[in-house]
Amino acid sequence: MSLENLRLLAGSSNLPLAFAIAKELGVPLCEADQPEKTGEPRYAPGRFPDGEIRVQIGQTVRGKDVFIIQSTSPPVNDHLMELLLLVDALRRASARMVCAVIPYFGYARQDRKKTGRVPISARLVANLLETAGVDRVVTIELHAGQIQGFFNVPVDHLRVDPLFHRYILEHHPEWLDNLVIASPDLGGLWRARRLGKLFKSPLAVVVTYRGSRGEKERIPEVDHQVIGDVRGKRVLLVDDILATGGTLVEAAEALVEAGATEVYAACAHGLFVGESLALLERSPLRRVLVTDSINLREEVRRHPLVEVVSVVQFLADAIRRIYLNESITDFLAYGP
Known part of the structure; x- marks a missing residue:
């Protein structure tokens, strides 16, 4: 089947991975910000003069299935905020489906209360992503598998x-x-x-x-x-x-x-x-x-x-299968 309605978008956390996945799928990466003054495209969110994150998706995503490739690695807060703003922009642009591909899921260490007066950070991040409008999450080797249960949308927890x-x-x-x-x-x-x-x-x-x-x-x-x-x-x-x-x-x-x-x-x-x-x-x-x-x-x-x-071919295959509604059971971390 054709991938004509599949769109790929990326934050700034791992652009080399995003470009490699796009090449593997034969699908171009969408622009995520206004072009440079020279006309060069920007494939990751930019910044306003005061440091706030700026997102402007360069191609139409109306009615498309969009996969955002963004690890929430250091600087964790910047990369998480980029992801949330990309999801919000896609929702407001009438994307049919938004899937957050988060190879490394940050804030996963605090998945339960081990002592008093601490947050459950992983649950909060799940809430933020759902509130922003994510329809699905793909991630690799969560620190704790139970984090999948913090989401009310499908989570594909891939094993490496x-x-x-x-x-x-x-x-x-x-x-x-x-x-x-x-x-x-x-x-x-x-x-x-x-x-x-x-x-x-x-x-x-x-x-x-x-x-x-x-x-x-x-x-x-x-x-x-x-x-x-x-x-x-x-x-x-x-x-x-x-x-x-x-x-x-x-x-x-x-x-x-x-x-x-x-x-x-x-x-x-x-x-x-x-x-x-x-x-x-x-x-x-x-x-x-x-x-x-x-x-x-x-x-x-x-x-x-x-x-x-490399996880390039692995993630590209997972994205392809999800888009085509094919099984990815063999990829999932269900245990031995």
Whole structure:
């Protein structure tokens, strides 16, 4: 079927990803702001002189199905506000359907009240998107799967473990010998279990205790702070977010203390904030795989420890299937 009524729009968070998806689909990216004075098109929202976000969609979207590609990565507030204004502009321009494709869903860490007097940020973001007029949300590897339930519109929660599985088989088959799949904490064990099922590998987990303010403490009663046999094994740590790298590095150190010979990591979203690269360089980690759900700065892309697994074809296929009303069950994070 033709994609003639499909439109793609993007915020400024990850324009390279948006352009690559547009190329994969053979659909041009719509302009999101007034052209430059030189006549050059602007494919992301602009700014007014006082810093407010300016949106003016350059092509007609009346009666069209529009997919907005925008991660809510740092600067989170700017990118979230861009997304909300793009949705509002599309609604007022009579788009038939508006789907927010949010490869990295920010504000997802606070998905419940862990202590008194704190917000449930993920629920608030869901409310904002629905109030703006979103009809559907597509996202990758939510920090907590229950966030889907905060929405009253369909949410397609995509899993990237098949991408990591295929990438490792093609580029690092040497990892497969004596491989154990591990989670850096108990909360992410379900994520490691999915990849473990694909590799037919045993599981391990590094046990942590999270205090009332979110600080992490190892439990000294657990031998080597690791549950599972990793002695003499290669270990692949699986997590959803690499922010400062602290969690991964602590887990890698615990695994090496428990006898692991080599430790690698696969993370869906690479934020790489602060001194994360320097921390990874000093760690036992041999390699870190991340996707391009976030627009990685050149320093990260070129770093010898980091390898990027593309989600371009994956997201393009999901968008195509949604537009054509085809099943995407194989892409969804229902668990193993």
